[in-house]
Amino acid sequence: xxxxxxxxxxxxxxxxxxxxxxxxxxxxxxxxxxxxxxxxxxxxxxxxxxxxxxxxxxxxxxxxxxxxxxxxxxxxxxxxxxxxxxxxxxxxxxxxxxxxxxxxxxxxxxxxxxxxxxxxxxxxxxxxxxxxxxxxxxxxxxxxxxxxxxxxxxxxxxxxxxxxxxxxxxxxxxxxxxxxxxxxxxxxxxxxxxxxxxxxx
Amino acid sequence: xxxxxxxxxxxxxxxxxxxxxxxxxxxxxxxxxxxxxxxxxxxxxxxxxxxxxxxxxxxxxxxxxxxxxxxxxxxxxxxxxxxxxxxxxxxxxxxxxxxxxxxxxxxxxxxxxxxxxxxxxxxxxxxxxxxxxxxxxxxxxxxxxxxxxxxxxxxxxxxxxxxxxxxxxxxxxxxxxxxxxxxxxxxxxxxxxxxxxxxxx
Numbered sequence: 001x002x003x004x005x006x007x008x009x010x011x012x013x014x015x016x017x018x019x020x021x022x023x024x025x026x027x028x029x030x031x032x033x034x035x036x037x038x039x040x041x042x043x044x045x046x047x048x049x050x051x052x053x054x055x056x057x058x059x060x061x062x063x064x065x066x067x068x069x070x071x072x073x074x075x076x077x078x079x080x081x082x083x084x085x086x087x088x089x090x091x092x093x094x095x096x097x098x099x100x101x102x103x104x105x106x107x108x109x110x111x112x113x114x115x116x117x118x119x120x121x122x123x124x125x126x127x128x129x130x131x132x133x134x135x136x137x138x139x140x141x142x143x144x145x146x147x148x149x150x151x152x153x154x155x156x157x158x159x160x161x162x163x164x165x166x167x168x169x170x171x172x173x174x175x176x177x178x179x180x181x182x183x184x185x186x187x188x189x190x191x192x193x194x195x196x197x198x199x200x201x
Numbered sequence: 202x203x204x205x206x207x208x209x210x211x212x213x214x215x216x217x218x219x220x221x222x223x224x225x226x227x228x229x230x231x232x233x234x235x236x237x238x239x240x241x242x243x244x245x246x247x248x249x250x251x252x253x254x255x256x257x258x259x260x261x262x263x264x265x266x267x268x269x270x271x272x273x274x275x276x277x278x279x280x281x282x283x284x285x286x287x288x289x290x291x292x293x294x295x296x297x298x299x300x301x302x303x304x305x306x307x308x309x310x311x312x313x314x315x316x317x318x319x320x321x322x323x324x325x326x327x328x329x330x331x332x333x334x335x336x337x338x339x340x341x342x343x344x345x346x347x348x349x350x351x352x353x354x355x356x357x358x359x360x361x362x363x364x365x366x367x368x369x370x371x372x373x374x375x376x377x378x379x380x381x382x383x384x385x386x387x388x389x390x391x392x393x394x395x396x397x398x399x400x401x402x
Contacts, residue, residue, distance in 0.1 A: 006296070007269040010258050010267065019234070020235060022228040022231065023232075027222070029293065029296060030222050035255075042220050046214075047248045052210050053213075065205075066237060095207075102303075165290070
């Protein structure tokens with residue numbers, strides 16, 4: 001397309017929208033046209049919300065969750081079980097566990113996984129503060145809710161090693177057949193793991 | 202999910218992102234997390250670009266295209282054929298035709314199609330200015346590049362009627378088999394139209 005067809009302001013908006021996950025170059029154009037049609041109900045409020053969130057949302061100094069208050073609302077919630085910590089890679093995983101109602105305690109967000117290949121070491125993640133929380137006392141169990149990948153296992157091993165001396169029980173999510181999953185479509189690794197950790201009815 | 206897990210600033214951002222076409226509630230959360238990780242390279246520039254485009258991008262007073270200058274860059278381009286006008290429903294269609302390099306003249310953007318069922322009449326669209334452009338002189342052909350739907354045909358009929366007296370030749374895009382399309386997968390209407398307008402090799 002000749003550069004002249006789309007003006008510079010509009011082109012800049014499209015280029016930035018196209019960087020968002022879930023939007024490609026073509027859907028970014030569609031989104032830009034949609035926004036221009038909804039300037040007051042969506043476009044200007046979105047500009048304001050982006051700016052406000054960029055300035056106000058910060059990582060919780062206790063657990064690493066993102067919130068506009070510190071400590072975050074999850075850490076400050078006294079109704080939550082203070083003795084069980086759930087360790088997740090990212091805020092998205094915290095939200096997923098909350099959506100499932102799977103955890104009633106508090107969290108610790110690592111901000112990534114150890115990955116020697118990508119050059120991500122212990123100092124790049126929220127690991128030290130987790131080990132400190134474990135040694136502080138008051139916590140009886142730390143659940144490692146990490147991805148079942150090589151990096152997830154590396155991180156889990158590192159944490160298990162460093163938390164051993166604190167005497168806190170370290171657990172991990174079970175592996176097996178997903179609820180509603182058909183055996184036929186499962187990969188061999190999952191099937192083997194499910195068979196290995198089979199349980200009595 | 203309990204309301205407390207996601208702070209109000211972040212929730213407001215997610216709700217607004219979820220209104221964009223191509224993003225649902227879950228991908229809006231993913232996008233919000235991505236943006237928070239890229240505050241300076243993407244998030245703040247996006248807030249600024251949204252605000253700037255909302256204030257500067259306006260409909261061209263000649264053709265209805267969106268640009269930050271008026272007349273728009275397409276109308277102002279003297280290298281374009283001034284005698285052929287291509288009529289499109291929306292700016293997205295103008296971009297599609299430009300991407301294809303299918304039209305070397307100027308455009309007229311209607312801003313929608315006549316739709317008696319949805320209560321969209323001639324006064325809701327850019328129709329009067331198109332008819333005026335046709336009668337002004339200097340234009341030899343008006344190509345109706347409108348959707349092959351009931352509303353598209355209604356609009357085409359209305360325009361053909363009102364442009365008749367101006368003596369301008371009114372044409373429309375051909376219908377037929379898409380390039381690379383397999384006959385087996387085409388609907389009956391398209392196949393019948395392609396057969397009806399068959400041409401010698």
